[in-house]
Each structure stands twice: as structure tokens, then as C-alpha cells.
Amino acid sequence: MEATCWERRLAPSGERQSTHNMEIIEFGCALATRDSELLDSQSFLVRPTQNPVLSEFCKSLTSIQQSMVDAAPVFSEAFYPYPAKWGHDFRIVKLQGT
DSSP states (O other): OOOOOGGGGGGGGGBBOOTTEEEEEEEEEEEOOOOOOEEEEEEEEEEEEOOOOOOHHHHHOOOOOOHHHSSSOHHHHTTTTTHHHHOOOOOOOOOTTO
């Protein structure tokens, strides 16, 4: 998982970087059997909305470029459709901040 971040841990607003102002910009999902056999996996880019412009520090640290997140869906559009692809009935738990 990757999230927005800033050099010296200061958000553009001037407040300290925290889980309240960082946003997911990439996450991965995996589907495995109870015997730990990997069936499928995928990585997703996510467009941040609170601070949509990635800092130079974040781009350097993650290798994720602005154009990549600009073309990505927001978190709810990226995450929630994916379990249906597997053809199973998954119970989705509301994630903090969504």
C-alpha cells in the first residue's frame, strides 16, 4: 500500500502528516484458498481527492507519477468492484475514512 506523503511530514495545509490527511494512492488485493494457494492478485492505483497533487517527495519515494493517479479512479470506485470479479459473495467491511 502507498499513500500520499510529504517531505518533513508536513501536509500542504501546514499540518503534520497523519493518517487523517494521508490518502491511499496504491493498494493490492489477493485471493487465496484456505490452504494458502494464491488464486489471483492485482494492484490498483487510486486518485487522491483531499490533496490531489502528489508531492515531489511522494513521487520520488513511490515511483508513482502524477499522470498515473490523475488517470486512476477514486478509492471507492477502485476497491469495491474488484471482489465481484472473483465471482464470490464477499462481505465488504466499511473501511475507516471511506
